[in-house]
Amino acid sequence: MSDPQSWVPIDPRSAPTREHVLSGLKGTDEGGPELVQLLTPEGVRTTDERFGSWADDIGVEELKGFYRDMVLVRRFDREGNALQRQGQLGIWVPLLGQEAAQIGAGRAATARDMIFPSYREHGVAWCRGIDPTDLLGIFRGTDHGSWDPIAARFHLYTIVIGNQCLNATGYAMGQKFEGKVGEGPDSEATMCFFGDGATSQGDVHEGFVWAAAYDAPVVFYCQNNQWAISVPLERQTRVPLFQRARGYGFPGVRVDGNDVLACLAVSRWALEECRTGNGPVLIEAFTYRMDAHTTSDDPSRYRLADELELWKLKDPIERVRVNLVREHGVGQDFFDGVQADSDELASRFRAFCLAMPDPAPDRMFSEVYAELSPQLQAQEAAYLEYHSSFEAEGSLAGPSAGGA
Amino acid sequence: MATTMTIAKALNSGLRAAMEEDPKVLVMGEDVGKLGGVFRITDGLAKDFGEQRVLDTPLSESGIIGTAVGLAIRGFRPVCEIQFDGFVFPGYDQIVSQLAKVRFRSQGRVPMPVVVRIPFGGGIGAVEHHSESPESLFAHVAGLKVVACSNPDDAHWMIRQAIASDDPVIFFEPKRRYWEKGEVSDSAPAPLFASRVLRTGSDVTVACYGPLVKTCLEAASAADCSIEVIDLRALSPLDLGPVFESVRRTGRLVVVSEAPPESSVTSEVAARVQQECFHSLEAPVLRVTGFDTPYPPSKCEDDFLPDLDRVLDGVDRVLEY
Numbered sequence A: 001m002s003d004p005q006s007w008v009p010i011d012p013r014s015a016p017t018r019e020h021v022l023s024g025l026k027g028t029d030e031g032g033p034e035l036v037q038l039l040t041p042e043g044v045r046t047t048d049e050r051f052g053s054w055a056d057d058i059g060v061e062e063l064k065g066f067y068r069d070m071v072l073v074r075r076f077d078r079e080g081n082a083l084q085r086q087g088q089l090g091i092w093v094p095l096l097g098q099e100a101a102q103i104g105a106g107r108a109a110t111a112r113d114m115i116f117p118s119y120r121e122h123g124v125a126w127c128r129g130i131d132p133t134d135l136l137g138i139f140r141g142t143d144h145g146s147w148d149p150i151a152a153r154f155h156l157y158t159i160v161i162g163n164q165c166l167n168a169t170g171y172a173m174g175q176k177f178e179g180k181v182g183e184g185p186d187s188e189a190t191m192c193f194f195g196d197g198a199t200s201q202g203d204v205h206e207g208f209v210w211a212a213a214y215d216a217p218v219v220f221y222c223q224n225n226q227w228a229i230s231v232p233l234e235r236q237t238r239v240p241l242f243q244r245a246r247g248y249g250f251p252g253v254r255v256d257g258n259d260v261l262a263c264l265a266v267s268r269w270a271l272e273e274c275r276t277g278n279g280p281v282l283i284e285a286f287t288y289r290m291d292a293h294t295t296s297d298d299p300s301r302y303r304l305a306d307e308l309e310l311w312k313l314k315d316p317i318e319r320v321r322v323n324l325v326r327e328h329g330v331g332q333d334f335f336d337g338v339q340a341d342s343d344e345l346a347s348r349f350r351a352f353c354l355a356m357p358d359p360a361p362d363r364m365f366s367e368v369y370a371e372l373s374p375q376l377q378a379q380e381a382a383y384l385e386y387h388s389s390f391e392a393e394g395s396l397a398g399p400s401a402g403g404a
Numbered sequence B: 001m002a003t004t005m006t007i008a009k010a011l012n013s014g015l016r017a018a019m020e021e022d023p024k025v026l027v028m029g030e031d032v033g034k035l036g037g038v039f040r041i042t043d044g045l046a047k048d049f050g051e052q053r054v055l056d057t058p059l060s061e062s063g064i065i066g067t068a069v070g071l072a073i074r075g076f077r078p079v080c081e082i083q084f085d086g087f088v089f090p091g092y093d094q095i096v097s098q099l100a101k102v103r104f105r106s107q108g109r110v111p112m113p114v115v116v117r118i119p120f121g122g123g124i125g126a127v128e129h130h131s132e133s134p135e136s137l138f139a140h141v142a143g144l145k146v147v148a149c150s151n152p153d154d155a156h157w158m159i160r161q162a163i164a165s166d167d168p169v170i171f172f173e174p175k176r177r178y179w180e181k182g183e184v185s186d187s188a189p190a191p192l193f194a195s196r197v198l199r200t201g202s203d204v205t206v207a208c209y210g211p212l213v214k215t216c217l218e219a220a221s222a223a224d225c226s227i228e229v230i231d232l233r234a235l236s237p238l239d240l241g242p243v244f245e246s247v248r249r250t251g252r253l254v255v256v257s258e259a260p261p262e263s264s265v266t267s268e269v270a271a272r273v274q275q276e277c278f279h280s281l282e283a284p285v286l287r288v289t290g291f292d293t294p295y296p297p298s299k300c301e302d303d304f305l306p307d308l309d310r311v312l313d314g315v316d317r318v319l320e321y
Helices: A020-025 A058-086 A101-108 A124-126 A134-139 A163-179 A200-215 A243-247 A260-275 A305-312 A318-328 A330-356 A361-365 A374-392 B008-020 B045-049 B059-076 B089-099 B135-139 B152-164 B212-222 B240-249 B265-276 B298-304 B307-321
Strands: A114-116 A192-197 A217-226 A254-255 A281-286 B003-004 B023-031 B054-056 B076-083 B115-120 B144-147 B169-174 B181-186 B194-197 B203-210 B227-231 B235-236 B251-257 B287-289
Touching: A020 B144, A020 B227, A058 A101, A058 A124, A058 A134, A058 A163, A058 A260, A058 A330, A058 B181, A101 A217, A101 A281, A101 A330, A114 A163, A124 A134, A134 B169, A163 A192, A163 A200, A163 A217, A163 B059, A163 B089, A192 A260, A200 A217, A200 A243, A200 B059, A200 B235, A217 A243, A217 A260, A217 B181, A243 A254, A254 A260, A254 B115, A305 A318, A318 B089, A330 B059, B003 B008, B003 B152, B008 B045, B008 B152, B008 B169, B008 B181, B023 B059, B045 B054, B045 B135, B045 B287, B059 B089, B076 B152, B089 B115, B135 B144, B135 B235, B135 B265, B152 B169, B152 B181, B194 B212, B194 B240, B203 B212, B203 B240, B212 B227, B212 B251, B212 B307, B227 B240, B240 B265, B251 B265, B251 B307, B265 B287, B287 B307
Parallel strands: A114 A192, A192 A217, A217 A281, A254 A281, B023 B054, B023 B076, B076 B115, B115 B169, B144 B169, B203 B227, B203 B251, B251 B287
Antiparallel strands: B003 B181, B144 B235, B194 B227
């Protein structure tokens, strides 16, 4: 975080000095000495006394798998951006730069664990076996989430910031009440994803309080991507976010969010802590939102391009590629194959999007209640009759005429 | 065999029965365990069902609702207690954004069988935030169902029916009537989302709910004319069939509530009665309610709350129209 003492007011009449530029770079903190890292930005595999052993089993094949995950997720994420620009999606929420934070955590969770995402967790969804095309409905406006959250053990995206921290805590309390916490093979944990901005929400605070009060098996996984739309981290907190956990009485760990191995190791440790009754745990994945908040956002209005250039040097995918080449001698064939796979996925993603039908007009009345009220039935019947009157007249100008 | 008990006891026995019937039913809220709730509605439940089924929660209303949503996703059927009407608002976000919408968002894959119990209404001489009638704020929210009980029989059976419902139910309890006694029958007197004619009459229809049902019944007994009293019971969805049928006979309707009248349950009743009974009405629908003010200091509440005289004044006005 920038030192307040170093801030120099900018004289609008003169060009900014080097100090001005540096003080304007908000998200350039290296993460500090407590940052857990197992793969440096230069692609060198390192050790960590506390968490390193949680990734000891990760060899070249696993690392290739993570590389593939990240490349494919980034590829369909870029396709989502493009589809929005071409008018096929109302909005897209890019995850660019956060691939390691999401794949590391997502691959640490077992099928028994439950996950509560925010709305940027396309990489975690990928790890849960949710097809990327299942994410499209939310952003095209055909549904509010099309996967089965119980079967996938991945709740639907939560858009109201921080709400899911309480929902996840409640779910984890339920796991505990059902006796699913302990040393047994059927033990479970819950993982809750949110961002740095969410940490200012009351629901995140209350989630921490409740999880602590009930020893709930929940891993709070904060992706600190440095920016809450236009607001830098320093407006949300005085202390590094992971340190907040101490005030609630549970451990907090800051991990290099651009290091897939470190994210995996710390997440595995945290989930096991929770499954065995030592929860909750807070993880701060220290990362960077390399794209806009959403396709409706314009980061050039509030942050300097130099900041992004700096973070490009810490790219989560590039460091794995370098490691695979230098430490494991992986050849170009592998990388070409992954590239081809990712292009194929993007192509399928695009084709699916273009073919998505608009929902029928009765869709909005569906599943509002388990037991539909007579008044809602009457509203539905009246509207459908009105709607069909246009079809009867053969008019093209009826409500929601046309469609893709 | 019918048993006589207070509304408080009827709720308590209803909660107990629901917990005995289904091990997934949990009771959670502030002071609901050892203390048995500030109104003693949950008295004895913690002792008999244990602290994992009767949760003394942190003092955090968003937490109560938000974790109940998570517990429901896990398959539990939480019954939340909000200590007083005016304290529900920290939980309002979770109620509106999650509780009301998870079913719709998931297209029925994730039901939300959660009950939120709220003691409501004034007349107990309390400080600010302890006497409010916020039911319209919930009735307006799609995805929620809203009910209010008025007597021990309904209190016992409606809470059990609400817990059995797969939809989220905001359950309003008339706190100043908690200690009123009445008979509780051996089976449910009516479906949950049904209004009930409590007294038949031929001159004026009075529709009411919650704490003012008793007031309206007393007014009907004291009146010179013949008043039909209907307890709405369900505020969302409203069950207005019996009201329409009654108004077609009497031609006159007075709607009674403690809540401020603007954009409220009473406005909805008035709008729909004029729509359905336009040709039967002999007078405009009249409302006898609280005022569009914050709930006043308690020394003013006798002026704020509709009482027997104000109900009868309303009846006189629709008769004289």
